[in-house]
Every structure is written in C-alpha cells, then in structure tokens.
Amino acid sequence: MGQNIVLNMNDHGFTVVAFNRTVSKVDEFLAKEAKGTKVVGAHSLEEMCKLLKKPRRVMLLVKAGDAVDDFIEKLIPFLEKGDIIIDGGNSEYTDTNRRCKYLEEKGLLYVGSGVSGGEDGARYGPSLMPGGSEKAWPHIKDIFQSVAAKVGKDPCCEWVGPQGAGHFVKMVHNGIEYGDMQLICESYHLLKDALGMTQEEMADVFDEWNKGELESFLIEISRDILRFKDTDGKYLLPKIRDTAGQKGTGKWTAIASLEYGVPVTLIGEAVFARCLSAIQEERVHASTQIKGPENTKYTGDKKAFIEDVRKALYASKIVSYAQGFMLMRETAKELGWKLNFGGIALMWRGGCIIRSVFLGNIKHAFEKNPNLSNLLLDDFFKGEIQKCQASWRRVVASAVQLGIPTPAFSTALAFFDGYRSARLPANLIQAQRDYFGAHTYELLDKPGEFVHTNWTGHGGSVSSTTYQV
Ligand code: 6PG
Numbered sequence: 371m372g373q374n375i376v377l378n379m380n381d382h383g384f385t386v387v388a389f390n391r392t393v394s395k396v397d398e399f400l401a402k403e404a405k406g407t408k409v410v411g412a413h414s415l416e417e418m419c420k421l422l423k424k425p426r427r428v429m430l431l432v433k434a435g436d437a438v439d440d441f442i443e444k445l446i447p448f449l450e451k452g453d454i455i456i457d458g459g460n461s462e463y464t465d466t467n468r469r470c471k472y473l474e475e476k477g478l479l480y481v482g483s484g485v486s487g488g489e490d491g492a493r494y495g496p497s498l499m500p501g502g503s504e505k506a507w508p509h510i511k512d513i514f515q516s517v518a519a520k521v522g523k524d525p526c527c528e529w530v531g532p533q534g535a536g537h538f539v540k541m542v543h544n545g546i547e548y549g550d551m552q553l554i555c556e557s558y559h560l561l562k563d564a565l566g567m568t569q570e571e572m573a574d575v576f577d578e579w580n581k582g583e584l585e586s587f588l589i590e591i592s593r594d595i596l597r598f599k600d601t602d603g604k605y606l607l608p609k610i611r612d613t614a615g616q617k618g619t620g621k622w623t624a625i626a627s628l629e630y631g632v633p634v635t636l637i638g639e640a641v642f643a644r645c646l647s648a649i650q651e652e653r654v655h656a657s658t659q660i661k662g663p664e665n666t667k668y669t670g671d672k673k674a675f676i677e678d679v680r681k682a683l684y685a686s687k688i689v690s691y692a693q694g695f696m697l698m699r700e701t702a703k704e705l706g707w708k709l710n711f712g713g714i715a716l717m718w719r720g721g722c723i724i725r726s727v728f729l730g731n732i733k734h735a736f737e738k739n740p741n742l743s744n745l746l747l748d749d750f751f752k753g754e755i756q757k758c759q760a761s762w763r764r765v766v767a768s769a770v771q772l773g774i775p776t777p778a779f780s781t782a783l784a785f786f787d788g789y790r791s792a793r794l795p796a797n798l799i800q801a802q803r804d805y806f807g808a809h810t811y812e813l814l815d816k817p818g819e820f821v822h823t824n825w826t827g828h829g830g831s832v833s834s835t836t837y838q839v
Contacts, residue, residue, distance in 0.1 A: 484540020519721025
C-alpha cells in the first residue's frame with residue numbers, strides 16, 4: 371500500500387521521500403518499482419525529515435496499534451512546530467483522538483486518514499477520509515485530492531472532521547463492507563443450496579445484478595471469483611475453507627454501535643457470522659448431530675426466486691447503510707463533530723471497497739436534505755424498499771423453511787419492521803423491570819415522569835435510581 375501511494379503521488383507531480391524500517395527495502399523500491407521516477411529514498415527518519423519541505427508532511431502506513439505510537443515517538447525529535455503527521459492505517463478512532471490531542475499539545479498537526487481501495491486503489495486512486503487537526507488540511511488537500519479516485523471530476527476525498535473523525539468514518543466504511551460481503555454470501559448460499567445452481571449460473575446472475583441497482587465493486591469481484599478456475603481447471607471457490615478471517619474493524623463498528631446505543635444490527639450480525647464460520651470444527655461435528663428440515667431445496671419458480679433474492683439483497687443493503695449513517699449521526703452528536711453525510715457518500719462512491727452506484731443515490735438524498743434523520747425516510751429509498759418488501763419477506767421466510775441461515779437478510783427485515791412500528795412490546799420490558807427491581811416506568815400520557823408500582827402487594831413502594839454502567 372505504502373509503495374503504491376508513493377508511486378501514485380509521484381504520478382501526480384509530487385516529489386516523495388520514501389522510507390522503510392527495513393532500509394534495504396528502500397533501495398529495492400528505488401531500483402525496481404520507483405526506477406525512473408522522482409521518488410527520493412531516505413535511509414533513516416532523520417534523513418527523511420531533513421529532506422522534506424516545511425511544513426513537513428509525513429504519512430505513515432504501518433500496522434494499526436503500537437507501531438503507530440512507536441513511529442510518532444521516533445519522528446517527534448526531527449519535527450518542528452506546524453509539521454504534520456498523517457496516519458493512513460486502519461487505526462482505531464479513539465487512538466486517533468488521543469494522538470491528535472497529544473501532538474497538538476506539542477505544536478504539531480495530526481491527521482488520521484482512512485485509506486480504502488486495497489493495493490490497486492492506493493496505486494490508481496483510493497478513497498481518502500482525512501480528519502484531525504484542521505489546520506493541516508490546506509497543506510495536504512491538493513496532494514490528497516489529486517491522488518484520490520474521482521467520480522466525474524469530484525475527488526473521493528474531503529475533510530471529514532476533527533480528532534479521529536476520519537478514522538471513525540473509515541471504521542464505519544469497513545463495518546458496511548462486512549455487511550455487504552455477508553449479504554452477498556447469503557445470496558450465494560441461497561442460489562447454491564436452495565436452487566442448486568452451478569458456479570457459472572451464479573456468476574451469470576451476479577453479472578446481471580451488476581448491471582442494475584446493485585452495481586458495485588463487491589458484486590463484480592464476486593462474479594469473477596465464481597468464474598475463477600484453479601490451475602487444475604476446477605473452480606477455486608469450493609476448495610476454499612469456509613472460515614472467515616477478520617482484523618477487527620467490523621468488530622469496532624459493532625462495539626461503537628453498542629457504545630452509542632445505535633441499533634446497527636446488520637453489521638453486528640455480519641461480524642458474528644464470521645465468528646460462527648470460524649468455529650468450523652465445532653460446526654462439522656454439530657452437522658452430524660443436529661438435523662434441520664427434511665426439504666432443503668426450493669421447489670417454486672426458480673427465476674422468480676432469483677429476482678426475490680436480488681430484491682432482498684437490495685432492501686437489506688439499504689437498511690445496512692441507513693444503520694451506518696445512524697451510527698455516524700449519533701457519534702457526531704455525542705462528540706461534537708459536524709459530519710457532512712453527502713460528502714461521506716461521495717468519498718465512498720469511488721475508489722473504496724464498498725464503491726457502488728447506490729452510494730450516488732445516498733449522496734443525492736443527503737444533498738436534497740442535509741438534515742435527513744434516516745435514509746429510510748428519504749422518498750427515493752422509501753420507494754425502493756417498498757418495491758422490494760414482498761420479495762424480501764418471501765426470501766427470509768423460505769430461508770427459514772429450508773434451514774439456510776440468512777442472519778443479515780433477517781436482521782435487516784426485523785430492524786425494518788421494528789423501525790416502522792409505532793408501538794413495540796417494550797412496555798412489557800418496562801413492567802418486568804419495575805416488577806422485579808423497582809426500576810420505574812413512564813406512562814404513555816405522562817412521558818418524562820417515572821413511576822413505580824407495587825405489583826405484588828409486598829414489594830414496597832420505594833423505587834431504584836436510574837443509572838447507566
Ligand atoms: C479497504 C479495506 C481494508 C481492510 C480489508 C480487510 O477499505 O481497503 O477495508 O482496509 O483492512 O478489507 O479487512 P478484514 O481483514 O477485517 O476483513
């Protein structure tokens with residue numbers, strides 16, 4: 371990633387000094403990939419800092435965690451007031467909040483930037499999500515917006531906000547990436563097992579889907595993965611062990627959603643689905659012990675079911691993004707950040723892993739109404755979800771009948787039904803809490819007034835105080 375960003379910056383006319391802890395890698399890079407470019411090599415951090423123009427702009431692309439703190443400490447002695455450190459890794463936003471404060475206290479500027487798009491993105495146009503010390507932005511704007519992916523003429527890079535806002539938005543991007551991947555996997559599972567389709571047939575379906583509302587990088591690569599044959603001429607996909615890895619950014623999104631009390635259920639399920647896949651041995655054992663339904667094949671109209679799955683995927687995806695934006699809205703409120711949601715949709719529209727046509731519609735929704743409280747209330751998305759609703763319900767119901775797990779489709783539908791309910795059964799939870807613990811409840815006609823009832827006649831009338839751990 372680091373090498374590719376350097377080459378990308380070079381292509382756009384910027385002179386870059388490259389450094390790597392393993393100094394020999396710098397020479398190798400200059401002799402191979404960077405041969406004939408204006409890239410300058412440095413063999414120590416001191417040399418690198420001496421070579422840089424002021425204010426120095428140092429971009430780190432190292433593993434998230436301690437490595438970032440180590441580099442920051444090593445850099446500080448060679449930097450002067452007003453110099454800028456940029457962390458382009460997948461750092462946890464709370465770490466970026468801390469580092470930003472720490473460096474600003476020393477008179478330095480700090481930027482935590484989400485960088486998405488993998489190696490290719492880094493080389494030819496990533497999506498960049500910078501946030502932190504705002505004074506740094508004028509010094510890096512031109513470089514960042516030049517190297518970023520473009521949608522038309524618009525760069526997929528804009529200033530996100532203070533402190534760890536850039537890394538926060540990247541974290542939500544990754545959570546949504548987990549959700550999108552899980553939704554595609556559930557579609558694949560249904561096409562493969564409920565309909566018994568071949569790899570080629572499934573690839574054709576994904577190819578078709580990629581021509582409509584679902585057009586996106588992840589659908590496109592899934593089609594290509596389905597078509598890919600190993601050196602022995604057999605499809606590679608069925609040979610891959612079904613245990614999903616994860617580096618933790620999806621988990622962070624789920625943790626943040628619990629932290630801020632936002633029901634980001636689809637990303638949560640996507641993380642848990644990876645965890646369930648990872649306990650493969652246990653699943654293999656359980657599969658010999660526990661029986662599901664007798665009938666595991668869909669017997670209705672195959673073509674109609676494929677279209678139902680497409681619509682279930684689309685509707686669930688709308689819910690997932692609505693939840694992701696709910697999380698960003700709530701966090702911004704809590705932390706006093708001003709996030710531009712239309713701008714975020716544009717940053718994700720191109721260059722990144724979740725890039726899609728769909729994000730153009732989200733951008734449009736927030737442009738039309740920057741104060742839109744929820745994507746599900748936008749006229750366009752309201753209409754789209756209505757068009758999909760019946761199919762979505764049929765798919766979830768069929769999956770349940772056939773014993774095929776669709777946690778993301780199902781949770782999205784449950785959220786949708788909960789969100790559109792004026793009345794939920796939480797009145798019973800409140801009554802139960804008050805019954806066993808005198809936790810009090812509000813009456814519908816007296817909101818804000820908490821009362822306790824002596825439900826049993828011997829519980830007493832003293833109520834507990836309200837607190838949150
Ligand atoms: C990106 C990706 C990237 C992420 C990988 C792997 O935007 O380019 O989000 O940052 O690290 O997709 O993530 P997992 O290993 O957690 O699946």
